[in-house]
Amino acid sequence: xxxxxxxxxxxxxxxxxxxLGLVNKVTAGNLxxxxxxxxxxxVMTAPYWPNRPRIRRPLRVAEYMLVVLxxxxxxxxQVAMIILFKRNSDIHSKWVAVPLELTSPEAITVLxxxxxxxxxTVSAMLSADGGAILVHCLHTDDPEGxxxxxxxxxxxxxxxxxx
Numbered sequence: 001x002x003x004x005x006x007x008x009x010x011x012x013x014x015x016x017x018x019x020l021g022l023v024n025k026v027t028a029g030n031l032x033x034x035x036x037x038x039x040x041x042x043v044m045t046a047p048y049w050p051n052r053p054r055i056r057r058p059l060r061v062a063e064y065m066l067v068v069l070x071x072x073x074x075x076x077x078q079v080a081m082i083i084l085f086k087r088n089s090d091i092h093s094k095w096v097a098v099p100l101e102l103t104s105p106e107a108i109t110v111l112x113x114x115x116x117x118x119x120x121t122v123s124a125m126l127s128a129d130g131g132a133i134l135v136h137c138l139h140t141d142d143p144e145g146x147x148x149x150x151x152x153x154x155x156x157x158x159x160x161x162x163x
Contacts, residue, residue, distance in 0.1 A: 004043075008046070012039060016037065054162070068118070094136075094143045097132050100130065115154070122135065
């Protein structure tokens, strides 16, 4: 019975908290509406989630988030330096194909999102077989180094989390 009402309990809680954060005022009415959204949205979308992603090592999620947040801060500074101090002729944009060891669609989606959230890189395309992701770099002289860094910093951790 609880599984039918709360097919995705973490999503229900998250939606409720996000709603309360958006309205910026905790009242009984806002709480009831947040809980209602937290119940209705997961129930309505449950058929589209036939296989829930399994997180093998939940504590690694926190580590991954800290690494990504740090990389976003560092990349913001690097991109600002490129924009402010490099001439257009000195900027070397490159396309980098990153072969994937990940097989979980959720892990690949998180990797693509992480690459895109990090300033200076954008994930552009996933190969048809899911074996590689195409990444555009704002500036690099070492495409292989970018590929290796993505695999070492992100893919390895996502593999530990999801697979």
